Amino acid sequence: MNGHSIVVSAFLVAWVSASLRLAGPVLVAALGETFAEQSGILNVGIEGTILLGALASFLASHRTGMVWTSLLVATLVGVAANLFLAWMYVSVRASQVITGLVFNVLALGLATTVYRLALGHSAAPESIAVFQPLRVPVIARIPFVGPVISQPAPFYLTLLLAVVSQVVLYRTDFGLALRATGENPAAADSAGISVERMRYLGTLLSGAGAGMAGGYLVLAQVGLFRETIVAGQGFIALAIVIFGRWNPLKATLAALVFGACDALQLSLQIFGTRVPPQLLLALPYLVTILAISGLFGNRAVPPAALMKPYVKD
Amino acid sequence: MTKLFERRLAPADSPLAVAGTTTLALFAAMAVAAIFFRYYGVSPIQAYFGLFHEPFATLHGFGYALVRAAPLALVALGTIVSWRSGFYYLGFEGCFVMGAAAAGWLSLSTAPGARLGPLPFALFLPLAVLFSWTVGGLWAGLVAFVRVRLGGNEVLISLMSNYVARLFLQYLVSGPLRAPGSQPETTLLPRGTWLPFLFPGTRGHAGILVAVVAALFVWATLQKLPLGYELIVTGFNPAAARYAGIEVGRRMMLAGFFAGGLGALAGMAEALGSQHRLMDGISGNMGFVGIIVALLSRLNPLATVPVALVYGGMAVGADAMQRRASIPSSITFILESLAILLVLASDILRFYRLNFSVLGRFKWRVSRSQDPA
Numbered sequence: 001m002n003g004h005s006i007v008v009s010a011f012l013v014a015w016v017s018a019s020l021r022l023a024g025p026v027l028v029a030a031l032g033e034t035f036a037e038q039s040g041i042l043n044v045g046i047e048g049t050i051l052l053g054a055l056a057s058f059l060a061s062h063r064t065g066m067v068w069t070s071l072l073v074a075t076l077v078g079v080a081a082n083l084f085l086a087w088m089y090v091s092v093r094a095s096q097v098i099t100g101l102v103f104n105v106l107a108l109g110l111a112t113t114v115y116r117l118a119l120g121h122s123a124a125p126e127s128i129a130v131f132q133p134l135r136v137p138v139i140a141r142i143p144f145v146g147p148v149i150s151q152p153a154p155f156y157l158t159l160l161l162a163v164v165s166q167v168v169l170y171r172t173d174f175g176l177a178l179r180a181t182g183e184n185p186a187a188a189d190s191a192g193i194s195v196e197r198m199r200y201l202g203t204l205l206s207g208a209g210a211g212m213a214g215g216y217l218v219l220a221q222v223g224l225f226r227e228t229i230v231a232g233q234g235f236i237a238l239a240i241v242i243f244g245r246w247n248p249l250k251a252t253l254a255a256l257v258f259g260a261c262d263a264l265q266l267s268l269q270i271f272g273t274r275v276p277p278q279l280l281l282a283l284p285y286l287v288t289i290l291a292i293s294g295l296f297g298n299r300a301v302p303p304a305a306l307m308k309p310y311v312k313d
Numbered sequence: 314m315t316k317l318f319e320r321r322l323a324p325a326d327s328p329l330a331v332a333g334t335t336t337l338a339l340f341a342a343m344a345v346a347a348i349f350f351r352y353y354g355v356s357p358i359q360a361y362f363g364l365f366h367e368p369f370a371t372l373h374g375f376g377y378a379l380v381r382a383a384p385l386a387l388v389a390l391g392t393i394v395s396w397r398s399g400f401y402y403l404g405f406e407g408c409f410v411m412g413a414a415a416a417g418w419l420s421l422s423t424a425p426g427a428r429l430g431p432l433p434f435a436l437f438l439p440l441a442v443l444f445s446w447t448v449g450g451l452w453a454g455l456v457a458f459v460r461v462r463l464g465g466n467e468v469l470i471s472l473m474s475n476y477v478a479r480l481f482l483q484y485l486v487s488g489p490l491r492a493p494g495s496q497p498e499t500t501l502l503p504r505g506t507w508l509p510f511l512f513p514g515t516r517g518h519a520g521i522l523v524a525v526v527a528a529l530f531v532w533a534t535l536q537k538l539p540l541g542y543e544l545i546v547t548g549f550n551p552a553a554a555r556y557a558g559i560e561v562g563r564r565m566m567l568a569g570f571f572a573g574g575l576g577a578l579a580g581m582a583e584a585l586g587s588q589h590r591l592m593d594g595i596s597g598n599m600g601f602v603g604i605i606v607a608l609l610s611r612l613n614p615l616a617t618v619p620v621a622l623v624y625g626g627m628a629v630g631a632d633a634m635q636r637r638a639s640i641p642s643s644i645t646f647i648l649e650s651l652a653i654l655l656v657l658a659s660d661i662l663r664f665y666r667l668n669f670s671v672l673g674r675f676k677w678r679v680s681r682s683q684d685p686a
Contacts, residue, residue, distance in 0.1 A: 042468070087658075094657040097403065097468055098608060101601055102650045102657075109646025113349055116641050227643075232476065239473055278484040285476045292470060294463035302466060 009144065015260070015267050017148045023259030024155045025050075025216040029237035030244065030251045031158075031165045032209015037246055038169060039202030040182035040305040044100025045085045046210035047234025048107025051227070053078045053214025055111045058225035059118055061128040061218070070129075071154065071215040078211015079204050081107070086203035090196050093309035104234070112227045131220040152220040154212075165248035178202060182303035185310040195310045210234065239288040245300050258284045317668055324663035334662045338655035346648035353640045360634065364645065367633035368626030374633065376515025380587050381625025382618065383520030384409070384579035388603020389610060389617040390524075390531045391453075391575035397535065397612055398568035399548035400457055404471030405576040406600030407478030411452045412445035412577025413584040414482050417499060417591040419444050420506040420584075421490065437506055441581060442523075449577020450570040452478065457569025461562040475600065483593045490591065498592035508586035520582030524618055527575060531614040544568055579603065605653060624649070 029046055036043040057074035061067060088099045131152035140146040169175040180188040181198040189195050213233070222229060240258060244251030261284050265277035291300045324330075347357035367374035388405045395402040419441050422428040432440070456474060459465040487497035508518040535541035546554040547564045555561050579599065588595060606624055610616035627649065631642035 044472075088654065092658050092661045094660070097401065098604075099654065099657065101403075102605060102653045105598075105601075105605075105646050106650035106654065109643045109648075109650060112643035113641055113647060116643075117352055235472060235476070238469070242469055276484045276488055278480040278487075282477050282480040285473045285480075289470050289473050289477075293459045293465040295459070302469070307468065 011267060013144055013147050015263050017151070018263035018266060019256060019259040020148065020151055020155065021221065021259070022262045023255040024151070024158050025213040025221065026233050026237045026240055026258065027252060027255035028154075028158050028161065028216055029206075029210045029213035029234060030240040030255060031161055031248055032206035032212075033237055033241045034165065034169070034206075034244075034246055034248055034251060035178065035209075036202040036206035037241055037306055038182045038303055039178050039199045040185060040303055040308065040310070041086075041089050041199050041203050041206075042096050042100070042238075042307045043082070043085065043089070043203055043206045044097055044234075044238070045082070045103040045107075046100075046206055046213075046237060047230060047232070048104035049078045049081050049085075049207055049210035050214040050217070050234050050237075051107050051111045051230045052081050053211030054218045054229050055115055055214070055225055056211070057215035057218045058115075058128060061130070065129045067129050067131050067219050070219055071212060074215030074218075075208050075212045078207040078209070078214065080207075081211070082203050082207025085207070086200045089203060089309075090199045093311070096307050096309075108227060115225060115227070128218075128223060130218075130223045154216045154220050158216070159252070162248050162252045169248060179303070182305055185305050185308075189310075189312065195312075199310075210237075213237070236284075239285060242292050242300055242302070243284070243288045245291075246303065257287075318665045319668050321664050321666055324660070325666070326663065330663050334659035335656055337662070338659035339652055342648055342652035342655050345651055346644055349644045349647065350640070353638075353644075355638060355640060360640065363634050363638070364627055364630035366630065368629040372512065373515055374626075374629050376512060376517035377629040378622060378626035379511070379517035379521045381628050382621040383518070383524045383582045383586065384599050385603045385606045385625055386521075386524040386617045386621035387527055387575050387579035387582065388600055389607035389621060390527050390614055391572040391579075392604045392607035393610075393612045393614050393617070394531060394535070394544070394575065395453070395568050395572035396607070397548045398544040398565055399551060400460065400565050400568050400572070401468050402453055402456065402471050402569060402572055403468055403604065404453060404456060404474045404478075404573075404600075405579070405603055406475040406596050406598070407471070408449040408453055408573045408576030409580040409583070409596040409600045410475075410478040410482045412449040412580030413591060413595050414485055414580070415445040415448040415577065416441045416581035417502060417584045418485075418490065420502040421499060423506055424503045431503070431505060434505060434509075438508075441506070441585065442578065445577040445581040446574035449580070450574035453573025453576065454566055454570040457566040460569075461565050479593075479596075482591065482595065486591050486593055492590075496592070499590045502585065502589050506585060507589055508582065516587070518582075518586035520586040521618075523578060523582055524621070527578065528614050528618050531575070535614065540567075576600065576603075605649075609653065 029050055033043060033046055053074035056077035057070040060070035060073040064070065085099065085103060088094045089096050131154060133150040133152050134156070135150050140150055169179065177188065177193045178198050178201070180191070181193060181195050185195045188198070214230070217229060217233070218225060236258060240251050240254045243254035243257070261280050265280040268275055268280070269277055343361070350357045350360040368378040369375060388409065391405055391408065423430065423432045423437060425431055452474070453471075456467050456471050459470060460467040483497070486499055490499045491497055492500040508520055511517045511519060511521070535545060543554070543559045543564055546557065547559060547561050551561045580596065583595060583599070584591060602624070606617060606621050609624070610620045627645055628642070631645035634640045635642040
């Protein structure tokens, strides 16, 4: 092996494993959001929910030192927060976009204030228990494959959830009822499906996904809490849902594309190329915009009743 | 069986009912924030006093409140133009950034020895307004075009476009426009291109005047001109508008162009009036907060400047509180956002009526059971 190919293979290993690492949290959030959007709710509040989940998991891990418990706490906090959002979206029938956007500000305020109250004036960042990459005994030693698949446990949980989501959405009665609600709530209603219940469930599932994404972010990637930790990942999850055409498996691919662009820009900066990293970062957004714009004929069509509150006649 | 809360068939829509539920919601939000103030050992009354004292009782603080208010009001006006025309644009973060970039670039090219060379301010300002308006207007107008001609969803597209704009500015300040130094930002803009300060010794700049003029302009257009009427009808009922011979698509694209232009002026005001340079994150979420200001103004253009002033003032008061009493300014985020959410939620109260007769019967039963005879 000459020097050049060593550099190339090192680059590839670094790139692919970073892509998988970065794709994880946004994918969990996107999977949850898929359920909300399939039920007709555009839940923009997942950005704030991720932040609340991140804070909850940080505090839980700080207090208990148990990573799985902390991930569960983050998920539950996400569900609890989205109970309020679901009430606003479904029962109050407030504008989904406005509610979601304002909720994100509320979550930022709450997370910042509670973090300060909980940790007082300790200046140094607190260290917490985090997930370590899984090292499968034999496979971990295989060149290329080993380092790439040595991801922390939540990554594999996320992949499992993607498959489960796909089955639930497209192979169960519940999934059919949920999609019917998002496509034509009046028809679903007359078929005996409770539109309210489906939309509550959709929103709560997106809360669970977003809360878990926050936990994933803190417990498997960053290892600390800052109020800037989420930095638009909730909106990226929204983009992934669209890019993946409201389908969990396609969303998984979409998340990998986003992760790959993000990781490539990191690697290229290290290697010092002339390509502006921002161009690579903007690429997934541009592709998403093109996908929903209808510029290329076959437009990504959202569920027909997305963002429309349902009033029973 | 009469219940204490009885469901109405239609919401109560008397002014008293609306005012009552809104007031209740605001008090509820203030009560929740008061809990947090107590945690920091401050009496809530003192805290609320402090929140408004700095921005509205000191000249220095008032100047800062004006600085915060100008871009918020401009974004709010953009929101009003687009939303009332039925174009639910959420890309003001992007317009803000594009407008700031356009104004900043123009300003940098008037530095001595640069592309244009020094210009008199009276010539520079109209040029800057025109240039950032056009850039922001096209930025939002493109989304309107996609919505009208191709049927794309403007909410999702505009949310995504914010990131593209932000990354574009990030590229500018870390690449072509980067000043030598460690920070990815431009050099200080030439002093001759700064918006003039209004009162000596404060930071309040002429951006607020731009906002006032824009508010009057938007109000006059929407309320007094046939064009505004057509825009509002387009937003209200596109099918009826089309039937009445209004070119709905063109009107919506025009609304997008206006909205984007106003959002870009907000960025221009921030760049030329307050920051005096370009850097990543210059919008500081104002593209979203401005939408909230528009909602609090109930999409009334004349209300935007006062509401933005209260909103901006509270931010200044919160910063002052954080400096003096080390109460995190994030509590005001809770207060402000909760106030909006609860005002939205309070609408549901108007679907209920209170039956005080239930209370009366309850008392009567209690008194009788106490009576031994």
